[in-house]
Amino acid sequence: xxxxxxxxxxVGVDGTAAGLVAVRLAAREAVSRGTQLTVVHAFTWPGTxxxxxxxxxxxxxxxDEAVATAKRSTPGADVRGQLVxxxxxxxxxxxxxxxxxxxVGTDDxxxxxxxxxxxxxxxxxxQAWCPVLVARGPRPPSARVLAAVDGSGPSVLAxxxxxxxxxxxxxxxAVALVVAEGGxxxxxxxxxxxxxxxxxxxxxxxxxxxxxxxxxxxxxSRRAGLITLGPRGAGGAGRFGSVAYELLRRGGCATVFVxxxxxxxxxxxxxxxxxxxxxx
Numbered sequence: 414x415x416x417x418x419x420x421x422x423x424v425g426v427d428g429t430a431a432g433l434v435a436v437r438l439a440a441r442e443a444v445s446r447g448t449q450l451t452v453v454h455a456f457t458w459p460g461t462x463x464x465x466x467x468x469x470x471x472x473x474x475x476x477d478e479a480v481a482t483a484k485r486s487t488p489g490a491d492v493r494g495q496l497v498x499x500x501x502x503x504x505x506x507x508x509x510x511x512x513x514x515x516x517v518g519t520d521d522x523x524x525x526x527x528x529x530x531x532x533x534x535x536x537x538x539x540q541a542w543c544p545v546l547v548a549r550g551p552r553p554p555s556a557r558v559l560a561a562v563d564g565s566g567p568s569v570l571a572x573x574x575x576x577x578x579x580x581x582x583x584x585x586x587a588v589a590l591v592v593a594e595g596g597x598x599x600x601x602x603x604x605x606x607x608x609x610x611x612x613x614x615x616x617x618x619x620x621x622x623x624x625x626x627x628x629x630x631x632x633x634s635r636r637a638g639l640i641t642l643g644p645r646g647a648g649g650a651g652r653f654g655s656v657a658y659e660l661l662r663r664g665g666c667a668t669v670f671v672x673x674x675x676x677x678x679x680x681x682x683x684x685x686x687x688x689x690x691x692x693x
Contacts, residue, residue, distance in 0.1 A: 419448035420513040420543075424483075425505045425533065426454050428475040431518035435548040436479045438667065439516035440487035442546065445581055446513060452479045452494040453508055455501035472496055502536030509541035516546045528662050538661055538670050539644060539653040544574055547661060547668045556638035556666075557585040557618075561630050561656075564590075564603040567643020569610045571671040575641040576614050578669075584638060589620040591629045597621060627659035635665030644670040 424439035426432040436452065443450035456472040458465050476494040483492045497504045509515045517537045528535050538545050560575035562568035572588060579586035588608060592600035600621045608614060622629045634640045644657040660668050 416447040419446065420511060421449040421451045422446065422514045422516060423451045423453060423505070423508045423512040424479075424516040425501060425518075425537065426452055426475060426479040427501070427518075427533070428454075428471075428478075429518065431548075433479065433482050433518075435516050435518035436483050437486040438546070438548040439514075440483040440490045440492065442514060442516065443492075444487055444490050448513060449491045449493060450483055451508065451512075452476060452483060452492060453504060454479070454494075454496050455504040456496055456498055457500055469496075501533040502531075502540070505533065505537050506540050506542070509537075509543045509545075512543045514544050514546055515541050516548055518548050528658070534661070535653075538657075541670075541672055544641075544672060545670045547664070547670070549664065549667055556636065557587050558582065559587045559589055559620075559633060559637040559640045560617075561589050561591075561633075561640060561642040561660075562604070562607045563643075564607055565643060565645075567645055567671065569607055569643075571641040571643045571669075572607055572614070573611050574669060574671045575639075576611060576617075578639060578641070580615075582638075585618060586615065587618040587620055587637075589622055589630070589633055591622045591624060591626040594623050597623075627656045630656060631659055631663045631665065634660060634668065637666045639667050639669065640664065641669040641671055644672065 422439050422443040424435050426436060440450055454472055454476045456469065458468050473496055476496050480492050480494040483490050505515060505517070515537060517534055519534065534547070538547065558575050558579040560572040562572055576586055588604060590600050590604050604619055604621065608617065622633065630640070640660065642657060642660065644653055657670065
């Protein structure tokens with residue numbers, strides 16, 4: 414059942430197979446949230462020559478195919494398609510201002526095996542105004558929801574989002590913190606603080622992991638159905654963190670980068686610690 418005035422789920426498509434994987438996942442997300450799915454394809458074309466009209470028709474076909482895929486894969490989905498003029502990153506960033514969730518595919522990774530600077534995927538993950546779900550693989554998340562935390566404000570947001578997803582999906586919730594060897598005692602305190610900062614949190618499975626954060630979390634993501642994290646973390650100074658980048662590039666499951674308002678410099682809240690800069 415659709416909930417009135419609920420913000421939509423938005424998915425960006427580009428005519429690739431990875432984009433259609435994102436559409437199928439986005440359709441399920443929209444139905445589970447009781448909201449509309451908006452399928453967006455950004456169209457840019459230099460000049461207005463004879464090739465403009467065929468290119469425009471091809472772009473319209475991308476939207477139509479994605480809408481049909483969403484409806485076919487998820488019966489009952491309320492799907493609307495939009496062809497929007499402008500660079501893809503800028504278009505998706507604009508839509509993210511009023512979206513509950515932005516879903517993107519790994520088309521850049523599928524083509525090149527890396528995330529080039531200026532790619533739509535990277536721009537969406539780093540600059541969106543709402544949580545960004547990076548779709549991977551053809552199947553819906555079916556294992557536990559894993560929140561990667563480091564004691565920072567953004568990681569508390571990630572845990573709050575993960576808790577909501579676990580409840581909605583009926584899946585177990587795990588909270589993971591990575592520390593260097595010898596940091597276990599301090600790490601347990603950070604886990605206590607982060608968990609305490611999320612009211613009404615069901616008792617999660619706690620995981621204190623030892624090693625290099627990027628390597629450990631990429632490996633942990635292969636055993637999860639969904640992993641959530643704050644893209645900047647403690648001390649990130651507005652930059653996309655190296656751990657977040659590695660999860661974007663090599664994550665083993667659907668990955669959510671949870672965006673939210675950052676605390677003013679020099680201030681902290683419960684659950685905020687600068688000693689475990691996991692996402693720096």
